[in-house]
Amino acid sequence: MLGITCKPSMEDETLAKAIQRELCFVDSILNSPLHRQTKSPTLWHHRYWVLWKFYPSVSQSSGMTADRTLEDHCNSFLRRDLLVITAASERHPKNYYAWLHGRKLVHLISSIVQGSDSQKLTLENLLSMTCHATYSWCLQHPSDISGWSFLEFLISHPYCDSAIYSQIVTDTLQWALNLNWRQEAVWSFVRTAIAVEKGKSNVSCSTWLAQLNFHCAETSVPNPRVVSTRAWIN
Known part of the structure; x- marks a missing residue:
């Protein structure tokens, strides 16, 4: 499904821009110094819902034709969300809801790349990147048990080397x-x-x-x- 090549229509481009605006707005709240907003389960659930509901269709309309392109796309996707998660976790240490979003994100990425010709290699590469980025953050925030718990989740993933x-x-x-x-x-x-x-x-x-x-x-x-x-x- 994600390998289909098609030129994005005007409606697809409008939807993609609307999604980006929505994510930017939600991220500005999740990463703000506002009291308790960084760990709001409602905001984190809404952010994940936007990705779960619309990301596959937006990816399909982007015209990806190879697994390598898919991997790059997912890599960028993961890196952006990791920045949001870690920023929120610095605002509010031991941010369970932020790292829970990370877990759900890994499951979403797994479903996106499922069925690709190099599914195993793609997931291994994405998990490797995420593991090292998370590990680096954990060493800088060694008392944050939620971050370490997420790292344990990552390294225990079936596709993690x-x-x-x-x-x-x-x-x-x-x-x-x-x-x-x-x-x-x-x-x-x-x-x-x-x-x-x-x-x-x-x-x-x-x-x-x-x-x-x-x-x-x-x-x-x-x-x-x-x-x-x-x-x-x-």
């Missing part, structure tokens, strides 16, 4: 150990990721256990977060 999963967990664990980090959000992410991976890869769990054991051996008073995380593996 397992190497990304292992690398992000390994890097996050080492980062937390180096800083002797004690806030719960980061360790909650690490423990959850380890618990999910434990039944899949003994190699990864052995690596993480070695990191934790080395830290405990080198520290006279081990971080209680480290001790509890090590217990998850053992």
Whole structure:
């Protein structure tokens, strides 16, 4: 359906402009300093409804003819929404509704690319971009548990490269150990990721256990977060 080539009609162009204006208006509220507007479930649901209701038809009218073009289009789409989500999450930390929108967006993107000739590769590339962008944001906002929860959702996606999963967990664990980090959000992410991976890869769990054991051996008073995380593996 999305691969059909057609010249956008005047009605299609008018609709596309109207949608862009609506999204810009909603985004200006979601990213504003107005009290509680950044986490309004009504506004986030409306924004998603606009995308869910109109995005497929607008994409079809844009004349995409190849999967690579589709991937570029979805990549731009995801990047724009990530900017809105992260900006809203900086205005209102631990913004559950903003990150919930991100989850729904990933499902929407999956449905958009479904059936394309390179569906698996397209989703892998899009998830890789989203994982790294989200991970970078989480490291800058390490106490935001909603951001880490979204990252866990991304790396656990069936189409996410397992190497990304292992690398992000390994890097996050080492980062937390180096800083002797004690806030719960980061360790909650690490423990959850380890618990999910434990039944899949003994190699990864052995690596993480070695990191934790080395830290405990080198520290006279081990971080209680480290001790509890090590217990998850053992």
